[in-house]
Amino acid sequence: MTEFDYVIVGGGVAGCVVANRLTEDPSVRVAMLEFGTDKNHKKQIVRAPLGMVTFMMPNLAFLGGTKMMYLYEAEPSRGLGNQKMMLPRGKALGGSSMVNGMIYIRGQKEDYDDWRDMGNPGWGYDDILPYFRKSENFVLASEPDATKNFTLGGKPVREQIDMNYHGTGGPVSVAPPRSPNPLCPTYFEAAKQAGYKLNADFNGEDQEGIGYHWLTQKGGERWARKAVTPTRPASART
Ligand SMILES: Cc1cc2nc3c(=O)[nH]c(=O)nc-3n(C[C@H](O)[C@H](O)[C@H](O)COP(=O)(O)OP(=O)(O)OC[C@H]3O[C@@H](n4cnc5c(N)ncnc54)[C@H](O)[C@@H]3O)c2cc1C
Incomplete structure (x- = not known):
């Protein structure tokens, strides 16, 4: 057995x-x-x-x-x-x-800190950030041109991203959308005029604001690959 x-x-x-x-x-x-x-x-x-x-x-x-x-x-x-x-x-x-x-979104920093403060050492945002980075392959780091046409608040998105929050070489591919809706810049501008904050990276310092989401994709497709090699008894195969 x-x-x-x-x-x-x-x-x-x-x-x-x-x-x-x-x-x-x-x-x-x-x-x-x-x-x-x-x-x-x-x-x-x-x-x-x-x-x-x-x-x-x-x-x-x-x-x-x-x-x-x-x-x-x-x-x-x-x-x-x-x-x-x-x-x-x-x-x-x-x-x-x-x-x-x-949609690749890690959660709000303060929520993790609350968990830590409730008596769970190791669950604060600073404790888990290294693991988020370790698990991630942030496409923008290897392909800086991936958002070359994206702007937010009049500045290129890639110039507004703090790479200290991101990792490369991890198993989860995180990419910008390949075909963002052409109405996005107009929508963002309207949000700004209405007093909302723009945010170039919801997985950076702060989650609040309006901007583009990063996606668990590679080459425009769902990042889906065989993570383990399953072995099953022949009787269980369909
Ligand atoms: C439609 C939809 C859209 C979502 N969109 C997003 C998004 O854009 N971004 C995001 O971050 N999250 C999103 N989520 C949530 C995210 O996918 C889940 O939070 C995450 O997958 C949960 O992981 P998990 O391991 O807890 O459960 P799951 O990934 O759901 O895995 C549970 C597994 O257990 C298996 N299972 C259940 N019962 C048994 C059993 N008795 N025996 C053997 N196997 C069993 C199931 O088949 C399943 O494969 C979405 C979820 C859904 C359903």
């Missing part, structure tokens, strides 16, 4: 990260149990950014979305006029990262 040191239930984002880190030590044996398929990362509808929109539309179920998603629903909510909220989750190796909106 095969023995394992660790069993991870669910090969989603968290499960894959934990498996990846544990297996950096080749002597460690990890079993990952994932309910969904390990083939989604190859499908064009998963890789193409707009594809995920179809997964949540019952009329487009023939495109295979329900095979990639659990279409959960919440209980009817009085605050929503007794409507049920849709709560989709990804069903595949890679979990919801195979179906999500690909």
Whole structure:
């Protein structure tokens, strides 16, 4: 009988990260149990950014979305006029990262600091920033021209980014959008005139403001690759 040191239930984002880190030590044996398929990362509808929109539309179920998603629903909510909220989750190796909106956003610095201050040493923003950097391959660092046509507040976006918040060489590719909506500059200008702050990098010093999102993409496609080599008994293969 095969023995394992660790069993991870669910090969989603968290499960894959934990498996990846544990297996950096080749002597460690990890079993990952994932309910969904390990083939989604190859499908064009998963890789193409707009594809995920179809997964949540019952009329487009023939495109295979329900095979990639659990279409959960919440209980009817009085605050929503007794409507049920849709709560989709990804069903595949890679979990919801195979179906999500690909927006790369780390969270607000103060929230992490609050966690630390509630008695969780190591969870402050300064403690975890090195791990965000370690996990990231920020495309702008290797391809400075990737945002050459992007401006915010009249200045090129790339000149407003503090690279101390970003990493290179990590497993998660983080890229600017390849085809931003041409109305973005007009929208940003309108926001500025209305008194809103512009922000060239929501993963930098401050999250507040209006600007472009970075995406977990590479070459304009969802960053989806096989993170682990699954081994399954022949009887479990479909
Ligand atoms: C439609 C959508 C859009 C989103 N957009 C964004 C976005 O733009 N940016 C962003 O940062 N986040 C986004 N998210 C959220 C983000 O994808 C999730 O927060 C993240 O994937 C959660 O990771 P997780 O490991 O907790 O769970 P998941 O990644 O969901 O992984 C859970 C895994 O467990 C498996 N599983 C469940 N039950 C079992 C079982 N009994 N046995 C075996 N396997 C099981 C599932 O199949 C799944 O693969 C989005 C999510 C969705 C659904």
